[in-house]
Amino acid sequence: MYRIRFHGRGGQGVKTASRILGRAFFNQGYAVQDAPRYGAERRGAPIFAYVRASRTPIYERGIIQRPDCVVVVDDTLMPVPAAAILQGCEKRTLVLLVSDLPAEQWIQRLHIQGNLICLPKAGEGRESPFLWGMACVGAVARLLGVLSREVLSDALRQELVTLDKAAAEQSSNTALDSFDEMKATQIQIKESSVAAAATYPPPHWVDMAMEQGPHTAPAIYAAATSEKLATGLWRTQRPVIDHTICNRCWWLCSTFCPEGAIHVDSKGFPQIDYAHCKGCLVCVGQCPTHAIQALAEQEASRLSGEER
């Protein structure tokens, strides 16, 4: 059975990409299971999707614990613990990542034992995050080695019917170009077998005892614990305030920030809490002196790294 896990953010076409792959397998005659999975978070927050394909009926369900391939549509997700991208990855797992950084750098940084392939974010056919998802599905289809260009092409047509014609064509082309691009590589995604009953890691169940006290109710007894959540990691664009242009107005940016992530310092200057700013960029549009500009997150972190 093939087990492929997609990671991305809401709005990056992760569900569509997984469905295209599922459809391609189906067109090729496989038994298929595909499913998206999302939590409470919204646009910009991490989501997953799963695809299973097999020549025999599929009985597994839900989360893929030991993936053959992990697809990461957006490399800014790599450090997000909630995304749990490398969970269950083994030496045989292929990691496919949309990133402008070289593959070696990721392999080193994350101590990856197996193969890792990077697809650049920039370039023709990669103009939007949705297209990154399309590039991924094209690449995976080729790396599997069992799906023809024709079944992928059919699958793209079938699954992209809700898009308008131009967008569907552009998405299709991005996927197929990426399929062709992977012809050069020798790397292949290998099927794996189901878990063996003869030897298995015990689940270590506990005998849950009755507990008394307030902690047994679903209630939180502390203030503003949400601040422990680094929603800044959702950000793909970063607002940056130029304090030489800021005229310390009545702090429009601070009032209007839906998150309450801009506070005013003792000198009257607004300061952005990047741990929590989700990058909506309301402040950029509302600043009367245009003192706030938006930078691509990676560019911004590179620049701030240089300044340090």
Added chain:
Amino acid sequence: MQRELLTGNGAAAWGARLARIEYLPAFPITPQTEIIENLSQWIDGGEMDCRMVTMDSEHSMITAAGAAAVTGVRTCTATSSQGLLHGMEMLYTVAGWRAPFVLINVSRGLAAPITLEPDHNDILAARDSSCVQLHCSTCQEVVDHMLIAFRLAESEGVRLPVIVNLDGFYLSFTREVVQLPDSRTADAFLPPYPSDFSLRFRPHEPVSAGVAVLGGSTYSYFRYQAHLASLHALPQYEKICLDFADLFGRQYGPLEEYQNKDAEYVFIMIGSYATKAKQAVDSLREAGWKIGLVRPRILRPYPEAHLCKALQGKKGVAVIDQNISMGKGGILYTELRSALYGHPDAPLLASFIGGLGGRDIKEEEFFEMASVLKQASADGTPPPPRLLYTEEEMREMRALQTIAGAIPVAQGDSR
């Protein structure tokens, strides 16, 4: 202690009064309404220090009850039948908050067809809500169990809503002699509402209650803790019943066992109809039968060990269900069968469905059930489930259907 002639509704109201409830969100529904009318008169007359508010529905009523209980006041409310079902979403919700209050349910059959008369499908629909269920058989039990219910709900380790159940008409509107606990002894038995619950709303005490969870692990923990708290309510109930007996002299416990010690055959029932079974037991004993009655007073948590012990070595048990799980059968029967499964000397079980929508169960029907049970036990083969329904009833039903134009005259006019 004062002897009074009280209806079941009157007894429930007296129980709430003696418990010194502080808050009563209410909504009228037959056959419960008399309870809130009684309480409202006492409140208006200055005899009770309680705030009553008539809500816009039972859904709202149960929400307000749970919210007040977690804010920190002793709360009571009452409903019946359709009302219990209308509030069902919130019954599960407030139990999940771990809100301790008492809900009186006056059992009444469920629509459709709508009826005013009792059976137990309403209260059994709340079976899995994590609310504790206490089932009363007499008006005396009602008033006593109101006090017991508050002690149980407010016990540390339980902290769940407790439902006190009584049958519509057969208890709600039926006057019986009741020994009314005096208020000083009631106060000794039931201390004021605990003020030290950590789940409460006060300034400088941040609390976000009833919050969402993501993921099955967190969900499982809270749900299972509610289950464990419910299980804990069983020994806690026994303990509270002992305290009650010390102060008031009346003995209660998870089961009422009547003539059960040497019995070979047993009736199992809950609620007010169980006293009819007692009478049948007396008559059968006079005719030489070794027969008894076992009546669970607490149904959630389920007194499984108590039942297994009480029924151990019996030849046969007739479970009389005043309810029906469509597509399965009697709920008490099903639960008892699962409880006895695998016990080496488990008795033969026979299932009878009777008393739906207040249909009477006649004495001769108890005798007939005993005979069927005895025969089946001798044969070693459980009889098929039996609805208590006579030829005469069937004839009358046909006549009604004829008038309703639902069947042709010739076929229906069998008289």
Added chain:
Amino acid sequence: MKSTTDFHSKRDLPQKHILGTGTPMCPGCGGLAALHEIYDIMGEKTVFVNAAGCMTLLSVYPFTPFRGAWLYTAMASAPAGAQGVRDALDILKVKGAIKEEDDLEVIVLTGDGSAYGMGISATSGAIDRDLDFIYLCYDNEGYGNTGHQYSAATPHGVKTATSKGSRGYPGFKKDLFSIWAAHKPAYVATIIAAEPLDLAQKIAKASSLSGPRLLLALAPCPTGWSFDPSLSIEIGKKAVQTGVWPLKEYVDGKVVHTKIPKKRLPVEEYLKLQGRYDHLFHPHRDTKTLQEIQDRIDAYWHKVTYS
């Protein structure tokens, strides 16, 4: 307690934001913007009683943005939860268990799905009972938390997940302001995060009163209305400038408009920023529907001016 005089100019607005960051609301959420502006003023001596909606997920165990109290109920009965909390606090005050100065303000927090539909019976009941509470509705004009299907608050012609046809939603937005006002409550006001001074003054006024008080906030929703999150406040401003969202209040039986646009912008200026109205402009301009929408707004303001 705040008074209306605390907010003369925008300089008087709170600079300190006390609602916790890190919530799972969408980037650019107009409802969250309104909530944090309100929370900054109301403070932590509050009990928020939440109805099912987007903001159910403000508190997901073990994370909450609140510094005071919060209770999640269900979709239909948040005002009943507020009743239970309010009554219990009053009982405790009478008994001396809590001091008058330690009292908490009880605030229902609800989306339009509950406020305009499932919760309206419980709400009407609470107003009838003269419940002392604030009712804050973030109105994003659809069932946002389930993917933005149309609700009773959805305006005419809008495309939602359940009105995807070329004519959009055939119904009209329910007038919740008037429904509330018909109950003769203590206070009813419309607000919007994009007008923070007007909002602050109304919050201050609402907190100085007692009885049932509605604060109805239009909540531009990037996800459901299909616009870039950065436009959230801009669209809110346009809603006021085009007269789509009249800022007004009801006190003592009278409705007063608190901000009358001097020269109303054409409604298209508001509509064209949102994907949910795209079908009125592309592929062909739906002049008839656009004119109908404009006419209804003109008729509203005509009545305001001449009555």
